[in-house]
Amino acid sequence: MRTGSRPSSDLARLLGGPVLDAARGLLGVHLVRDDGVEARIARIVEVEAYGGPDDLASHARFGPTARNGSMFGSPGKAYVYGVYGMHTCLNIVCGPVGTARAILVRAVEPLAGVPAMREARHAKALATRRAERDAPGRAATRIATIPVMRLASGPGNVGAAFSIVRADDGCDLLDPAGMLRLEAQPGADPLPASASGPRIGVGFAGAWAERPWRFWVADSAAVSGRRGR
């Protein structure tokens, strides 16, 4: 056993296994955006598991389409989608290949690069037409006062704080040299205490919406919504 970061092969094994185990196991893993300016690093504290075509809440429920193609790829790849016209969300594809299982990253706790995260959220806010109508500096003031633990709370905010764009769709999150990547933490660290509950925003999926496929770190202030249940 080596010290320091768990070998990425461990992460690959995790993502290749059952999707619920993978979702639970991703809690505590680090998400990194390292574009050579100021590295952004955060700890994953809330995720949701999505099954393949059988799961009526999953984007895979209609089979492969132009949007969800990367879901049908190999574990460890990113599945990035846009929703509501303005938000971009990050998923981690799980195995086996072709099963179209994925894990949505719903919240992370910033560990490094907080100024870069604020800058990214500001840039994203300014890209909307609403910003043009607002008083000058309104977005800047709002974002400057967001508590650190709220900067990347909620899937849309994770996307904004980490500058996730559709171009990231399909990238290899297990590549140690990738600009957007996952980094497992030392295996000696125990998995954080977690809780689970129904997935958010999938009421259209009937009974599938009730399955407790959302997982979060029990005591994290970065968890979105009403802190669990």
Add this chain to the structure above:
DNA sequence: CTACCGATCCCCT
């Protein structure tokens, strides 16, 4: 605190 509502656009059933 809860509840509603508009934003904004890609992809689809």
Add this chain to the structure above:
DNA sequence: GGGGATCGGTAGA
């Protein structure tokens, strides 16, 4: 043409 794996502002209790 409709709707969405969301967010933040506003109104009211």
